[in-house]
Amino acid sequence: MEFRDLTAQYQKYKSEINTAIQEVISTAQFIGGKPVIELEEQLAKYVGVKHCITCANGTEALSLVLMAWGIGAGDAVFVPDFTFFASGEVVSFRGATPVFVDVDRDTFNIDVKKLEKAIVQTLEEGKLTPKVIIPVDLFGLPANHIEIEKIAKKYNLLILEDGAQGFGGSINGKRACSFGNAATTSFFPAKPLGCYGDGGAIFTNDDELAELLNSLKIHGKGQDKYDNVRIGVNSRLDTIQAAVLQVKLKAFIEHELEDVNRVYRLYNERLSGIVEIPVIPEGYYSSFAQYTIKLKNKEQRDGLQVYLKEKGIPSMVYYIKPMHKQEAFSNLQFNESDFEVTNELCDIVLSLPMHPYLSEDEINQVCKAVKAYLQRS
Structure with a gap:
C-alpha cells in the first residue's frame, strides 16, 4: 500500500x-x-x-x-x-x-x-x-x-x-x-x-x-x-x-477531486466514533492533501503508527514540531501559552493513506488496523 x-x-x-x-x-x-x-x-x-x-x-x-x-x-x-x-x-x-x-483545533487552520x-x-x-x-x-x-x-x-x-x-x-x-x-x-x-x-x-x-x-x-x-x-x-x-x-489537471478536474472525497467519506463512515476524524465546516470543500486523525495522546499516536507499519500500512505525522520551536526561529521570543493547540496537535495527529486511487479494500484494511490497535491499547 x-x-x-x-x-x-x-x-x-x-x-x-x-x-x-x-x-x-x-x-x-x-x-x-x-x-x-x-x-x-x-x-x-x-x-x-x-x-x-x-x-x-x-x-x-x-x-x-x-x-x-x-x-x-x-x-x-x-x-x-x-x-x-x-x-x-x-x-x-x-x-x-x-x-x-495558533490554529483552530478542528480545522488545523x-x-x-x-x-x-x-x-x-x-x-x-x-x-x-x-x-x-x-x-x-x-x-x-x-x-x-x-x-x-x-x-x-x-x-x-x-x-x-x-x-x-x-x-x-x-x-x-x-x-x-x-x-x-x-x-x-x-x-x-x-x-x-x-x-x-x-x-x-x-x-x-x-x-x-x-x-x-x-x-x-x-x-x-x-x-x-x-x-x-x-x-x-x-x-x-x-x-x-x-x-x-x-x-494531470484534466484528470484532477474530471475525477480525482471527486474520488479523493469519496475516500474521505468512506474513512469517516468507518472511523467515526473510533478516533477524531477531520472536520469540514459547512460550505467548505477539501481537496484532501492529507486525511488526518487525532489520537488521545502522543503515546497512543506513536503506538498506532508503529502498529500500522507492522501491518504494511504507511502513515505520516504532519507536523512533529511547531513552527515556533524550529531552531531556525530560535532568535525570536515566544510565549508557550500562545500555542496550546499547536503543541497538542503535534503530539496527537496522524495522517493515513489518502489519494484518489485508494481502493475500498485498502480503506477497510487501514480502518480495521486502526480499530484493532485502539481496542487493545
Missing part, C-alpha cells in the same frame, strides 16, 4: 503523459513554450482569477510575492504555527519577521480570533509594522478566508493565501487560490495536483502585480531576457513539468 500512490495514477494516464513528454523533447522547447502558456491559462480559468504565473516551486511562489510587495526588515507577517516550514521561512528570507499564530489578537499585540508593541497575513489551506481545507479578509481590511493588511495543499478546495463554490490579494500553490509530486519534480504557481487578479512577478521570476527582465530592469531571480516552471501537469 502506498501513502499517496503516484504509480497508480501514472499507469492510468501512461500513454497521455508519455506523449506529452515526448512532444516537448521533440520540439526541444525545454524552457517556456506553448505548454507553459497553455497551463497558466488553464489554471487561471479553473481557479477563477485573471492571472496565473508559474514558477520553480511553491516556496519560490511565496517568496516572489513578498518580494513584489517589498516586504522586508521591520515588517511583521502573520503565519499559522501549525504548518510546513516554508510558510515562515520565506518571511525570514525576505528579512521580515514571522509572527506565529489559523485561528482568526488569535490572529486579530496577535495583530493588535504587534501594533501595541510598536517594534514591527504589520504588513501581511499568510493563511495556509492545510491538508486540503481552505482557511477561514471570509473572516481573514475582514481582519485584513480592518488593519489594512495584505493577504497571501498559501494554497500549497489546498488546490481544488473551495468555500461556497469559490476555489482555493482565489482568495486574498495573491495566492500560491505547489506542484510537488505528492500535492493534490503534482508534477514529476518541483513546480509552483501564483494566482492574482492584480494586473500590475502579475506583470511585476513575470519580470521578477526571470532575472527582473524588461522587454526581453537581456533587458534587465530590476533585480530578480531565476524561477521558471520547466516545460516538461507543464506538459505533465496539463494531463
Whole structure:
C-alpha cells in the first residue's frame, strides 16, 4: 500500500503523459513554450482569477510575492504555527519577521480570533509594522478566508493565501487560490495536483502585480531576457513539468477531486466514533492533501503508527514540531501559552493513506488496523 500512490495514477494516464513528454523533447522547447502558456491559462480559468504565473516551486511562489510587495526588515507577517516550514521561512528570507499564530483545533487552520489578537499585540508593541497575513489551506481545507479578509481590511493588511495543499478546495463554490490579494500553490509530486519534480504557481487578479512577478521570476527582465530592469531571480516552471501537469489537471478536474472525497467519506463512515476524524465546516470543500486523525495522546499516536507499519500500512505525522520551536526561529521570543493547540496537535495527529486511487479494500484494511490497535491499547 502506498501513502499517496503516484504509480497508480501514472499507469492510468501512461500513454497521455508519455506523449506529452515526448512532444516537448521533440520540439526541444525545454524552457517556456506553448505548454507553459497553455497551463497558466488553464489554471487561471479553473481557479477563477485573471492571472496565473508559474514558477520553480511553491516556496519560490511565496517568496516572489513578498518580494513584489517589498516586504522586508521591520515588517511583521502573520503565519499559522501549525504548518510546513516554508510558510515562515520565506518571511525570514525576505528579512521580515514571522509572527506565529495558533490554529483552530478542528480545522488545523489559523485561528482568526488569535490572529486579530496577535495583530493588535504587534501594533501595541510598536517594534514591527504589520504588513501581511499568510493563511495556509492545510491538508486540503481552505482557511477561514471570509473572516481573514475582514481582519485584513480592518488593519489594512495584505493577504497571501498559501494554497500549497489546498488546490481544488473551495468555500461556497469559490476555489482555493482565489482568495486574498495573491495566492500560491505547489506542484510537488505528492500535492493534490503534482508534477514529476518541483513546480509552483501564483494566482492574482492584480494586473500590475502579475506583470511585476513575470519580470521578477526571470532575472527582473524588461522587454526581453537581456533587458534587465530590476533585480530578480531565476524561477521558471520547466516545460516538461507543464506538459505533465496539463494531463494531470484534466484528470484532477474530471475525477480525482471527486474520488479523493469519496475516500474521505468512506474513512469517516468507518472511523467515526473510533478516533477524531477531520472536520469540514459547512460550505467548505477539501481537496484532501492529507486525511488526518487525532489520537488521545502522543503515546497512543506513536503506538498506532508503529502498529500500522507492522501491518504494511504507511502513515505520516504532519507536523512533529511547531513552527515556533524550529531552531531556525530560535532568535525570536515566544510565549508557550500562545500555542496550546499547536503543541497538542503535534503530539496527537496522524495522517493515513489518502489519494484518489485508494481502493475500498485498502480503506477497510487501514480502518480495521486502526480499530484493532485502539481496542487493545
